[in-house]
Amino acid sequence: xxxxxxxxxxxxxxxxxxxxxxxxxxxxxxxxxxxxxxxxxxxxxxxxxxxxxxxxxxxxxxxxxxxxxxxxxxxxxxxxxxxxxxxxxxxxxxxxxxxxxxxxxxxxxxxxxxxxxxxxxxxxxxxxxxxxxxxxxxxxxxxxxxxxxxxxxxxxxxxxxxxxxxxxxxxx
Amino acid sequence: xxxxxxxxxxxxxxxxxxxxxxxxxxxxxxxxxxxxxxxxxxxxxxxxxxxxxxxxxxxxxxxxxxxxxxxxxxxxxxxxxxxxxxxxxxxxxxxxxxxxxxxxxxxxxxxxxxxxxxxxxxxxxxxxxxxxxxxxxxxxxxxxxxxxxxxxxxxxxxxxxxxxxxxxxxxxxxxxxxxxxxxxxxxxxxxxxxxxxxxx
Numbered sequence: 001x002x003x004x005x006x007x008x009x010x011x012x013x014x015x016x017x018x019x020x021x022x023x024x025x026x027x028x029x030x031x032x033x034x035x036x037x038x039x040x041x042x043x044x045x046x047x048x049x050x051x052x053x054x055x056x057x058x059x060x061x062x063x064x065x066x067x068x069x070x071x072x073x074x075x076x077x078x079x080x081x082x083x084x085x086x087x088x089x090x091x092x093x094x095x096x097x098x099x100x101x102x103x104x105x106x107x108x109x110x111x112x113x114x115x116x117x118x119x120x121x122x123x124x125x126x127x128x129x130x131x132x133x134x135x136x137x138x139x140x141x142x143x144x145x146x147x148x149x150x151x152x153x154x155x156x157x158x159x160x161x162x163x164x165x166x167x168x169x170x171x172x
Numbered sequence: 173x174x175x176x177x178x179x180x181x182x183x184x185x186x187x188x189x190x191x192x193x194x195x196x197x198x199x200x201x202x203x204x205x206x207x208x209x210x211x212x213x214x215x216x217x218x219x220x221x222x223x224x225x226x227x228x229x230x231x232x233x234x235x236x237x238x239x240x241x242x243x244x245x246x247x248x249x250x251x252x253x254x255x256x257x258x259x260x261x262x263x264x265x266x267x268x269x270x271x272x273x274x275x276x277x278x279x280x281x282x283x284x285x286x287x288x289x290x291x292x293x294x295x296x297x298x299x300x301x302x303x304x305x306x307x308x309x310x311x312x313x314x315x316x317x318x319x320x321x322x323x324x325x326x327x328x329x330x331x332x333x334x335x336x337x338x339x340x341x342x343x344x345x346x347x348x349x350x351x352x353x354x355x356x357x358x359x360x361x362x363x364x365x366x367x368x369x370x371x372x
Contacts, residue, residue, distance in 0.1 A: 024334045024335050024338035024339070025335065025338040025339040025341070025342040025343075026342075028325060028326065028328075028329055028335055028339040029339055029342045029343050029346060031325050032321060032322050032325045032326075032339070032343050033343075033346070035208070035321050035324075035325060036318070036321060038205075038209060039208065039209055039212040039213045039216060039317075039321070040213065040216065041213075042209035042210075042213045043209060043210075043212065043213015043214050043215075043216055043217050044213065044217050046209070046210070046213060046214065047213075047214060047217050047237060050237070050240065055236050055237065055240070056233045056234060056235075056236035056237060057233065057236075058230060058232060058233025058236075059229060059230065059233045059234065060229075060230075063226060063228050063229045063230075064226070064229060066225070066226035066228075066229065067217055067220060067221070067225065067226045067229070070217070070220055070225070139230070139233070159206060159209075162202070162205050162206055162209055163202045163205070163206070165205075166198075166201050166202045166204075166205045167194075167198055167201075167202065170198070
């Protein structure tokens with residue numbers, strides 16, 4: 001299992017490219033788009049969560065939902081740049097393997113766990129019928145308790161992801 | 173400059189840099205990231221609505237998010253001062269710092285102008301499209317945040333040869349490519365929607 005993960009978590013061709021022709025710009029470009037992505041993700045998902053918690057009650061959630069794809073775009077940017085960080089960490093930390101980096105960096109572990117839990121939270125939102133109940137709310141309506149719990153958990157988890165993410169670099 | 177050296181050598185600044193506890197430098201770094209997500213994220217969401225995405229969303233209630241944006245701004249103002257105090261000499265000798273501060277100031281002015289001009293215009297408050305002036309403000313805000321985030325990130329690379337210029341060019345190229353791809357995707361989607369309506 002360990003050797004499988006070690007194999008999957010490196011990409012020698014990517015690392016070579018990142019140390020060679022792309023060396024001057026690839027890591028910082030990925031960091032920049034990681035920040036852009038996180039602002040989109042936390043901003044839009046946060047806006048939706050805050051509405052469920054009672055802010056800006058004049059907004060009908062079935063229409064606020066239309067901004068969510070931008071949040072998904074943000075997540076996609078973070079995922080893509082995050083994969084470059086993981087697969088290409090050897091380019092920055094000269095020969096280090098993402099398996100070892102994850103094994104010794106608690107903040108990276110916590111960040112990955114929180115992202116996973118946020119995914120579970122989204123599943124719960126859809127599979128428990130909360131999504132349907134919430135989208136039936138009109139302007140001025142209060143969201144059901146389970147929706148508020150899911151919204152609060154979402155905010156907590158994504159803010160946690162940002163916090164842990166920011167604490168990764170000093171520990172590398 | 174002597175002042176900044178004095179500040180850097182002060183016991184508070186030294187403690188910030190050297191104490192191995194989460195509530196030293198790390199606390200202010202993480203607060204700064206949270207504040208950024210709040211102010212940039214929420215203002216970008218409002219800007220997207222002004223530009224015409226999710227057009228059936230009534231604009232007026234979105235004004236309730238402005239206090240959260242400004243909470244993020246003030247969190248960053250405070251944490252930013254502390255982050256500056258920890259490494260003042262590095263900050264004032266870095267061009268990226270001045271670009272970023274200018275960007276933040278412009279963005280805040282832009283957000284306030286949007287609040288006055290767009291949210292203050294009764295014609296915009298429902299679901300009617302926002303006039304071109306408002307859309308120009310919203311686009312400007314997106315551009316300012318994009319540049320500010322880039323400048324802020326590049327501050328960390330001031331000492332490394334070539335990275336600032338290469339990265340700026342690469343980020344600009346990648347952004348243009350993504351915008352073009354998004355535009356093409358949107359046209360394809362609109363075209364397929366029209367086709368489905370015609371066949372419908």
